[in-house]
Amino acid sequence: MSVYSMTGYASVQSSTAQPTPETEPSRDFNARLGVEIRSVNSRFLDLAFRLPDEMRQAEPALRELLTGQLKRGKVEMRVSLESGSTSNLRAPSSVTLQRLGSIEDTIKSWLPQAGALSVADVLRIATNEDKKPHDHSAELLQLAQKAVTELMAAREREGARLAQMLLDRTRQLRVLAESAVPMVPKLVEQQKNRFLERWKEALAVGGSTILPEIAHDRALTEATAFAIRIDVAEEITRLASHLDEIDRLLAGGGELGKRLDFLIQELHREANTLGSKSASLELTRVSVDMKVLIEQIREQVQNIE
Numbered sequence: 367m368s369v370y371s372m373t374g375y376a377s378v379q380s381s382t383a384q385p386t387p388e389t390e391p392s393r394d395f396n397a398r399l400g401v402e403i404r405s406v407n408s409r410f411l412d413l414a415f416r417l418p419d420e421m422r423q424a425e426p427a428l429r430e431l432l433t434g435q436l437k438r439g440k441v442e443m444r445v446s447l448e449s450g451s452t453s454n455l456r457a458p459s460s461v462t463l464q465r466l467g468s469i470e471d472t473i474k475s476w477l478p479q480a481g482a483l484s485v486a487d488v489l490r491i492a493t494n495e496d497k498k499p500h501d502h503s504a505e506l507l508q509l510a511q512k513a514v515t516e517l518m519a520a521r522e523r524e525g526a527r528l529a530q531m532l533l534d535r536t537r538q539l540r541v542l543a544e545s546a547v548p549m550v551p552k553l554v555e556q557q558k559n560r561f562l563e564r565w566k567e568a569l570a571v572g573g574s575t576i577l578p579e580i581a582h583d584r585a586l587t588e589a590t591a592f593a594i595r596i597d598v599a600e601e602i603t604r605l606a607s608h609l610d611e612i613d614r615l616l617a618g619g620g621e622l623g624k625r626l627d628f629l630i631q632e633l634h635r636e637a638n639t640l641g642s643k644s645a646s647l648e649l650t651r652v653s654v655d656m657k658v659l660i661e662q663i664r665e666q667v668q669n670i671e
Contacts, residue, residue: 367619370671371524372407372439376516380509399505400446401513405521407669408440416444424503428510435514437621438671443513445506458492466491521671528666529616532626535663536609539633539656543602543609546640546652598640598649605636605656623670630664 379400413432415425424445432441458466466488473480483491608629615622615629637660641653 368522369525369529369616369619369622370518370521371528371669372405372521372623372671373524373669374405374517374521375403376513376520377402378509378513378516380505397502398446398448399502399509400444400448401506401509402444402446403441403513403517405436405439405441405517408438411436411438412440414440414442416442418445418447421445421447421502421506424506427503427507431507431510431514435518436671438623443510445510447502458488462492463488525670528670531666532616532663533613535659536612539609539659540606542652542656542659543605546598546649547602549646549649549652598643601636601640601643605633605640608632608636621671623667626667626670627664630660630667633660633663 377400379398411433413429415428417425417428428443432443466483470483612626612629615625634657637653637656640656641650644650644653
């Protein structure tokens with residue numbers, strides 16, 4: 367499976383011809399139908415629809431379409447319907463003109479002072495009368511499916527880019543972890559030598575009767591305790607385990623954003639512990655560099671579905 371980002375955009379349009387009225391077989395009328403979908407990151411699936419009033423009845427079907435293919439993200443779907451009429455003025459049909467003439471005669475018989483219908487009045491009335499509602503639901507659902515397919519393709523492309531970036535960051539974290547491993551033995555050896563030197567200086571200045579062997583053993587004991595305090599082997603092991611799991615999830619794809627978010631928290635915890643055990647400037651720098659990389663990973667993981 368692929369890795370999907372929650373960020374994506376798709377826009378599709380189509381022209382759909384309305385059926386011509388029987389009274390106007392030569393009527394030429396097209397409507398341009400458009401669907402636009404935008405999505406950004408969100409903890410859950412949050413859907414919003416912007417539909418023309420005459421298409422409100424299609425919202426449940428559109429909602430079912432989106433929930434069937436999207437798992438997370440704040441998604442907004444906009445639907446537009448624009449008239450593509452080849453002419454704004456159309457000659458009224460003979461049937462319509464006859465009806466208007468009959469109605470006008472009836473009105474004048476009751477209201478002799480009523481004014482005659484003007485050409486503008488006839489065109490306005492005839493246009494409104496000839497308008498017949500057309501159900502665009504079938505065309506809309508087909509177009510919406512096409513838009514969702516394009517949106518998923520866009521989210522997949524962005525997801526592949528994010529996955530590649532995350533893999534690069536996990537590789538850098540492994541390099542930092544490996545560089546920290548040999549630091550601890552060196553620090554322990556340096557600290558043991560420092561303990562021995564201090565014991566020797568103390569014995570020489572105070573004229574103590576403590577045997578050198580005892581002093582040496584005491585220095586070794588102190589060095590061992592110091593090694594236990596600064597040992598980061600466990601943290602490095604857990605950090606490597608978390609990195610392996612992240613790589614496995616990215617290779618498998620699917621809905622993995624929330625699991626990645628949990629693993630990022632664990633990575634940050636190990637990096638913090640490593641920093642708290644740091645006994646040298648070099649190890650502190652490693653911890654800081656790890657935190658920077660982990661924060662970069664966290665920012666990008668927020669966009670993965």
